[in-house]
Amino acid sequence: MAYRAHCLICTGTGCVAGGSFNLRKTLEAEIAKRGLDREIQVITTGCQGFCAEGPIMIVQPDGVFYCRVEERDVPAIVEEHLLKGRPVKKLLYTPPTEKAPIPALKDIPFFAKQKLIVLRNRGLIDPDRIEDYIAVDGYTALGKALTQMTPEGIVLEIKRSGLRGRGGGGFPAGIKWETCRHAGQVRGVAPVVICNADEGDPGAFMDRSIIESDPHSVVEGMIIAARGIGASEGFVYIRHEYPLARQRLQLALDHAREFGLLGKNILGAGMDFDIEIREGAGAFVCGESTALMASLEGKLGEPRAKYIHTVEHGYQDRPSNLNNVETYANVPLIILRGADWFASMGTGDVKENPWNGSSGTKVFSLVGKINNTGLIEVPMGISLREIIFDIGGGIPKGRKFKAVQTGGPSGGCLPEEKLDMAVDFDSLTEAGSMMGSGGMIVMDEQTCMVDVARYFIAFLTEESCGKCTPCREGLKTMLDVLTRIGDGKGRMEDLGLLEEMGAVMQDCCLCALGTSAPNPVLSTLQYFRHEYEAHIRDKKCPGGVCKELITYGIDPAKCDGCHACVRACSTAAIMGEVKKVHTLDVHKCIKCGACIEVCRRDAITRT
């Protein structure tokens, strides 16, 4: 249906801090009241550069530009302008007539399909200045939580928002908070609030980026959590490999303490809470809750059986609430804008039961064979295809998409048939992968799925702590079998063996590292079994990766005799005169790939 006019309200950071969301709400209500809601549409836009005059609003097609619009101006705008067609003079501003010479950011697909909650301040504020964060409504949610809400009310609000843990498991944060609060009260032991910043998945950098962009949003989220749970002590467990994130976080904590937002009697509201940073050495298993807490206590970072939950008996045997960076960063806006607002985004109806869907947004790091490598935030329920082809800009060099790996080493690889699947916690798990913390690795047709599985299993074999047998021995055996298949020495029975071992590990491993470790193997077996069979039966690697199974050659139709490969080859395996088609001696070739890197005409073949 066509609208006769559009009201564009700026929701750039500056105007949001000036109240543009409330303005939109009031405007929509007033338009509906006047029965104009089928004629006039309210749209939010990005920054127009008039932050000093904000909040601003543009009415199209009239091109009327209002500035410093307040909620009390709304009835006049609707009555005079929208109804009678007479612009409200006192709010008018005449912008310079210059047209933007370059495209608008909102028209660039990479930005257009993103929805920013956690990353709302990225690239806009100086992360080292607490004043910048306060200027964009920072710590306003904390003020609201401390003065207008009870601790139970805070927990209930988070529960009703449907916020599920962004670290991988997807456990509803509100339920965790409630259990932790309850455990503290029943046992008479003060709970602790812990932030997991031990991001260890290869190709994942969401949490690092959140801390580097907006450290105070995590700090504020943790203080609100502490208020809800009844904790006075908090920790951020961050890995040593994140020096810049650690430095910015430390500065944020120092500033918050100076301002009285941490320490005794926060905001004069009688709450005491402080946060300490603890650094981990970067062991992958330390992202697992029990191993993390052991490491936090100064012990060896090994997990324990979880029939007793850390939320009741965790760090120093105290009730411990562990959420990751992104989860906490969501909290301030949920408190500020309400559970209903958050629950309205994403999939499923989560208000009664957070397990019913996935609300809000998710931050992903988009890496691998993709044009727009980057950090994105998208609404839950978006399709993989939109993420990879619209936001990510598709596969480089016009190659074909083969698979996308989600959920890190413990996630799975999904094929093209699954591209239209909605991205949420439950759909991904159902498809044999998982949300994980949000690493998304895109693979093209030149990727070998056996090699991918072997890579992840090799990573996990290194990172397994070795405490339980199925994980320690299972991974090692899986790695041996996968290496054998890659070397062309596999047997068809190996596939059954891999599946059987995977099933045992899923059932018997001590912690989530082990139970999810077979996922890369099982999901590639499920969706790319033909590639395993090609390796075993035909002694071929369809991706052209496994060295033992491929032969290099030169496509005479493509080679223009530029000599670049001849110079690059360290074993003098390529011969030929300049401007004449070259030839490759397979007996001298060591399959190092140096020729492929220098060939401009894609003439080197791997078969």
Next chain:
Amino acid sequence: MPRITIEDLKKIKEEARQKMTLRSGDARARVVVHMSTCGIAAGAREVLDAFLRDAEARHLTDLLVTTSSCAGLCSREPMATVEIAGQAPVKYVDLDPAKAGRIVAEHILGGAVVREFALAAGSETAS
């Protein structure tokens, strides 16, 4: 700084907001260099140095050069956002020190966006 109350928080917010927005008479333009691990690895520090050097050499007292974090598009870094009072901010990609010099000369001083490495105008929106 003594303990603050919620009222103080509101005051700080207003003051800080004023400082964040560009007004004529005060600073006329601002360059924000996006510096997170990704940007720094791609050379953002050299780009920042180039902007600072240029601003100083040309005595541009009404130009603010500041830093912020990752703008999301890691594959196009180093990135910077240039804001001139009253105009939509412009994001630049794939920068190096020489390009920084051209942005100062052509965009900040000359008023013409350097189209070759400008990605887009405008900002992202909060949800």
